[in-house]
Amino acid sequence: MICVKRGNQEVWLGSAEMRVFYQNRVYAAPNLIYHYVTEHQYCPPEEFIEAVLKGPLPGSPEYETFLKRWEQVR
Template identity: 60%
Template sequence: MTYYADLTPYTYDSDNWDPGAPGPRRGVAVLNAGWLDRGRSYPQGSPPPGLVETLKRMTRTHRAQQTRGFHLCPWCASRRSSRRPGRPEGSAEIRVIGRGVAYAAPELIAHYVEAHDYLPPAEFMEAVLSSEVAA
């Protein structure tokens, strides 16, 4: 997976969403969140209550940009050499609507928060927790 700094403009793939799917509309900026890489530091901390659970739900309700391949968690993958059931992997993105912007995050973002203490930007967490899927 490619690394992108948090809150930078999304440039990974063209935006070809189904207009009925959750996601940004024309003219809304799309920003990156959670595009981590093993060789780069990232903000760490305790997530607010409900963040991990909501991100996990969003991997079912807010999916976008499905790819044919898959990406393994760079930290867990370094400890194991092959693809196995139960190993964290992703093949899509999630999109979250915020205040005047949308965020694009890899499907593995919930795993990064839960297992590797990644603390996403406050604006992204606010958008996730104020979404219709938040508990």
Template identity: 50%
Template sequence: MTYFADLAPYTYAEQESIRLPDGDVVFLPRYHRVAVGWLARDREFRHAAVPTGFVEALIRIHDGPGGHANGTRGFHCCEFCPAPDLLRDGLPHTVHGDRSLFLGSAEIRLPVLQPPRRMFAAPNLIIHYVIEHDYAPPAEFVDAVMAYDDSWAELRVGPWFPAGAHVHLRNGRLSTLTPNGVKRVREIRRKR
């Protein structure tokens, strides 16, 4: 996996593709993206306990708006675990409580709503790193997770989604985000 030092500028993908309840939004971001949790075997990282409720809050973000950004067609496994320990049905996963989370194929987006506005960009494997390897994310990321409000992901023009963003709606339509809402562009023909 690509390595970024915590709080370094995120430069992995030029455009954003964020899955929202209404559809996938694809655009060139106007906000500053900050990397968190892009670990590598040959790099040191901070180990410490996280606050009570942090893992559950991070999983809620993973499950909600912004929890599936820049999805890939393949999977990246944890570089710190032996491969058989992480795989289930051939896919990387982490168990937390009664949940089995399949990770390693997307990123998480987490906005910082107060100035200066910026967006944390983390691989979804960050959940595994925290649970299994005692990774301690930076305090400002922990604070943002604990204070998370998913209203940022409402599909409207604003600091997070620019006018002109392409919206691939769940109903099979391709639309464009405008200051007045979502404007239908055309139907997407599905192959049979």
């Protein structure tokens, strides 16, 4: 596992996945993708990048609505 700082908060990467909701699609990635992109110059597929940049942010009401809907259908 790798520890990164986000502001004053330490976040451990390597034991969780992230979800991205955009245009009726759900993208999943290991949260280590942050490390791969920032430290190893990994470039995710263009549609994933667009979804991250344009989709609702985690913690927002829109994101939470998508998350609840997705958890019901999987």
